[in-house]
Amino acid sequence: MNKDLTVGKPSAVLWRFCLPxxxxxxxxxxxxxxxxxxxxxxxxxxALAAVGNSYEVTLIFIAFAFGCNIGCSVIVSQLFGAxxxxxxxxxxxxxxxxxxxxxxxxxxFGFLFCGGLLSLIQTPKELMGDSLLYLRIYIGGLPFLFxxxxxxxxxxxxxxxRTPFLFLAASSVSNILMDLIFVIVFQMGVAGVAxxxxxxxGISCLLAVYTVFRRLKGIxxxxxxxxxxxxxxKRIAVIAIPSILQQSFVSVxxxxxxxxxxxxxxxxxxxxxxxxxLNNLVITSFTxxxxxxxxxxxxxxxxxxxxxxxxxxCAGIRMIWLLCVPFTLFYFLGGRFGLILFMxxxxxxxxxxxxxxxxxxxxxxxxxxxxxxxxxxxxxxxLMKEFxxxxxxxxxxRTVLAILLSRPLGSTGIWLAWPIGWxxxxxxxxxxxxxxxx
Numbered sequence: 001m002n003k004d005l006t007v008g009k010p011s012a013v014l015w016r017f018c019l020p021x022x023x024x025x026x027x028x029x030x031x032x033x034x035x036x037x038x039x040x041x042x043x044x045x046x047a048l049a050a051v052g053n054s055y056e057v058t059l060i061f062i063a064f065a066f067g068c069n070i071g072c073s074v075i076v077s078q079l080f081g082a083x084x085x086x087x088x089x090x091x092x093x094x095x096x097x098x099x100x101x102x103x104x105x106x107x108x109f110g111f112l113f114c115g116g117l118l119s120l121i122q123t124p125k126e127l128m129g130d131s132l133l134y135l136r137i138y139i140g141g142l143p144f145l146f147x148x149x150x151x152x153x154x155x156x157x158x159x160x161x162r163t164p165f166l167f168l169a170a171s172s173v174s175n176i177l178m179d180l181i182f183v184i185v186f187q188m189g190v191a192g193v194a195x196x197x198x199x200x201x202g203i204s205c206l207l208a209v210y211t212v213f214r215r216l217k218g219i220x221x222x223x224x225x226x227x228x229x230x231x232x233x234k235r236i237a238v239i240a241i242p243s244i245l246q247q248s249f250v251s252v253x254x255x256x257x258x259x260x261x262x263x264x265x266x267x268x269x270x271x272x273x274x275x276x277x278l279n280n281l282v283i284t285s286f287t288x289x290x291x292x293x294x295x296x297x298x299x300x301x302x303x304x305x306x307x308x309x310x311x312x313x314c315a316g317i318r319m320i321w322l323l324c325v326p327f328t329l330f331y332f333l334g335g336r337f338g339l340i341l342f343m344x345x346x347x348x349x350x351x352x353x354x355x356x357x358x359x360x361x362x363x364x365x366x367x368x369x370x371x372x373x374x375x376x377x378x379x380x381x382x383l384m385k386e387f388x389x390x391x392x393x394x395x396x397x398r399t400v401l402a403i404l405l406s407r408p409l410g411s412t413g414i415w416l417a418w419p420i421g422w423x424x425x426x427x428x429x430x431x432x433x434x435x436x437x438x
Contacts, residue, residue, distance in 0.1 A: 004081075004159060004299070005017060005077075005081075005159050005295065005296045005299040005300065006081055006299050006300050006302075006303040006305050006308070010296075010308050010311040010312045010315050011311070011315035011318070011319075013296070013312075014292070014293070014296060014312055014315050014316060014319060015315075015319065017159065017161050017292055017295070017296065018161070018289050018292040018293075018316075018319065019161075020161035020162045020164070020165040021156070021161045021164075021165070021288050021289060021291070021292045022285055022288065022289060022323070023165045023169070024152075024161070024164050024165040024168040024169075024288065025168075025284050025285050025288040026281070026285065027165075027168045027169045027171075027172035027173075030172050030176065038179045038180065038183050038184075038193060039051045039183070039190060039193050046126055046127060046130070046266065047130060047189065047190050049124075049127055049266050049269040049270045049273055050127045050130035050131045050134060050190055051130075051134060051190060051193060051273070052269065052270070052272065052273020052274075052276070052277070053118070053121070053123055053127055053131045053258065053262075053269065053273070054118075054131045054134040054135045054138070055273070057114065057117050057118065057121075057135055057255065058135070058138050059247070059250065059254060060117075060248060060252070060255075061106055061110065061138075061139070061142055061145065062145070062247065063244055063246075063247030063248040063250065064102060064103075064106060064146075064244050064247075064248070065142075065145050065146045065149040065150075066149060066243060066244070066247050067240040067241065067243040067244030067245075067247060068095060068098070068099045068102070068146060068149060068150050068153070068240055068244075069149040069150060069152060069153035069291075070153065070239060070240060070243040070291065070294070070379065071095070071236040071237065071238075071239040071240025071241075071243065072091065072092065072095040072150055072153045072154060072157070072236055072240075073153035073154070073156050073157045073291070073294070073295060073298075074157075074239045074294055074295070074298045074379060074380060074382070075091050075232065075235050075236050075239065075298075076088055076091050076092060076153070076154060076157035076158070077156075077157040077294075077295045077298035077299045077302065077380070078298045078299070078301060078302035079091060079302065080157055080158055080159075080299060080302070081298065081299035081300060081301065081302025081303040082302035082303065085219055085220075085221045086221040086222070086223065086225055087229075087232065088219075089216055089219070089221060089225045090225055090226050090227070090228070090229045090232055091229070091232045091235075091236065092154055092212070092216060093225075093226075093227040093228065094227075094228050094229050094232050094233050094236065095150055095153075095236060096147070096150065097227070097228055098233060098236070099146050099147065099150050100143075100146075100147075102146070103142050103143055103146040103147075106142060107139055107140075107142050107143075110135075110139035110142070111136070111139060114132065114135045114136060114139060115132055117255070118131050118132060118135065120255070120259070121255050121256075121258045121259040121262060122259045122262045122263065123262065124262060124266065124269075126266070127266070127269075130189070130190040133190055133191055133194070134190050134191070134193065134194045137191065137194035137195060137198055138194055138197070138198070140198065141197065141198040141201055141202065143205070144198075144201040144202045144204070144205035145201060145205075147205050147208075147209050148167075148201065148204055148205040148208050148209075151164075151205070151208035151209050151211070151212045152164040152167075152208065154212050154215075155208075155212070155215075156291065156292065156295045157295055157298075158215070159295070159299070160215075161292065163208075163211060164208070167204050167207060167208050167211075168204070170204070171200045171201065171203065171204035172200075174200045174203070175196055175197060175200040175201075178195075178196035178199060178200060179192065179193055179196045181196075182195055182196050238382070238384060239379065239382065239384065242384040242387060242388045243379070245388070245392075246387075246388065246391045246392070246395070249391075249392060249395045250395055253395050253396075253398060253399040256399050256402075256403070257398075257399060257402045257414060257417075260402060260403060260406050260414060261411065261414060264410070264411050265349070267348060267349030267350045267353065268349060268350070268353050268411050270342075270350040270353075271339075271349065271350035271351065271352065271353025271354040271357070272353060272354070272357065272411075273342075274339050274342035274350065274354045275335070275339060275353070275354035275355075275357040275358050276357070277342070278331065278335070278338050278339070278354075278358065279331075279357070279358065279361055282327045282331075282365060283368070285323065286320060286323070286365075286368065286369045286372045287372055289316070289319065289320055289323070289372075289373075289376075290316075290320075290372040290373055290375060290376035291376060292376075293312060293313070293316045293373060293376035293377060293380065294376045294377070294379045294380035295380065296312050296380065297309050297312060297376065297377050297379075297380025297381055298380040298381075300312070301380065301381055301382075309377060309380075309381070312377070313373060313374070313377050313433070316373040316376065316377075317370060317373050320369040320370075320372070320373055321366060321369065321370075323369070324365045324366050324369055327362065327365060328362045328363060328365050328366070331358040331359070331361070331362035332358065332359055332362045332363065335354065335355050335358035335359065335362075336351065336355055338358075339351055339354040339355065339358075353411060356411075356412065356415065357415045360412075360415045360416060360418070360419065361415065361418050361419065363419075364418070364419040364422050364423070367419070367422050367423055367426050368422040368426060370426055370429075370430065371390070371394070371422065371425055371426035371429040371430070374390075374426075374429040374430050374432070374433040375387055375390065375391065375429055377433055378390075378429070378432060378433060378436070381436070383432070383436055386429075386432035386436065387429075387432075389428065389432070390425050390428040390429040390432060391425065393421075393424060393425045393428055394421045394422060394424070394425030395421070396421075397417070397420060397421035397424060397425070398417045398418055398420075398421035398422075399417075400417075401413075401416070401417035401420055401421065402414045402417040405417060
């Protein structure tokens with residue numbers, strides 16, 4: 001059901017809107033974790049390392065899908081808040097068309113250069129075959145990734161966070177079951193993990209796109225609605241391109257960091273792959289809640305209710321810090337119990353690496369979460385210059401410091417780069433937010 005985020009107590013509105021978003025990302029991350037868990041437990045440590053290694057390359061494609069999601073979502077939110085429903089529909093159709101073209105180009109690029117990308121990050125020879133197989137199957141499913149992300153962005157823009165939650169819950173449970181069947185019963189190895197994701201994403205995508213078109217059909221507008229608009233595409237691009245660049249730079253930075261990590265051997269790679277899955281569960285949850293705050297901000301901006309935006313920011317900080325507490329405590333004190341799900345040997349280098357990484361990162365979740373809430377407001381208001389500066393400062397620092405600190409400190413130096421980058425960038429994001437508050 002569509003929901004107007006411009007009425008009601010901001011804290012209550014955000015809780016009702018963002019909780020299903022949080023549930024959605026939990027389910028989405030569950031099947032990402034299941035890929036690594038099942039690969040590590042039932043195929044072997046090299047399979048875990050191969051899936052984790054390929055994951056860094058897939059983040060490039062996810063970055064573009066995420067950008068399409070955010071660009072469409074923010075503009076549709078603004079138009080929905082302003083009750084300009086005809087333009088809103090045109091913005092949706094324009095995004096579908098642009099996303100299809102972009103997806104086709106990325107698939108061509110992926111099939112031609114995925115091997116080169118894996119070589120670029122110094123993928124060990126024993127991991128190359130499984131990494132390449134996983135990546136090629138993943139690239140074949142890019143249309144599902146793109147159109148599903150656009151669909152969820154539209155639902156969020158209309159104030160509906162429940163429908164994406166239901167789709168993701170069903171898809172994630174199905175994905176885990178298919179992982180188990182393909183890997184354990186059919187003994188398909190890494191290919192089974194990839195095909196399970198392909199099939200479940202495909203079904204979710206088709207259902208989500210069908211539901212979006214039904215939802216739009218139920219919104220009454222007058223006259224003929226154009227299916228494409230250069231003007232709206234430019235507005236969408238203003239939001240989408242910085243978001244794509246941000247996520248792409250994250251991916252490139254992660255690929256560079258993965259290359260550094262790969263020099264420390266399969267044990268460190270496997271430990272990093274397991275720990276980063278657990279870390280990404282948290283960071284992606286924070287990012288999803290921040291995206292919800294972007295939708296809230298954009299709707300209220302479109303409706304001209306500017307005072308509600310700061311109330312939403314404060315409510316968002318309280319909500320996201322409440323979420324930080326259990327994750328920080330669990331990862332810092334009991335990270336071993338999460339990591340052991342991925343590993344056959346709980347005493348080896350992989351386990352030691354994973355525990356160290358989680359203990360270094362988890363106390364700084366309170367810092368990075370505040371940055372993401374501020375970024376959510378900046379993006380919802382269309383202040384992309386400030387958003388880009390703060391974000392790229394974080395990403396640049398983390399990548400450069402990971403390379404520099406790894407020389408004297410080994411893999412520990414790589415992990416220390418995260419909190420340093422997070423802290424400095426958070427200061428910038430909060431400075432920009434308060435400077436441009438009104």
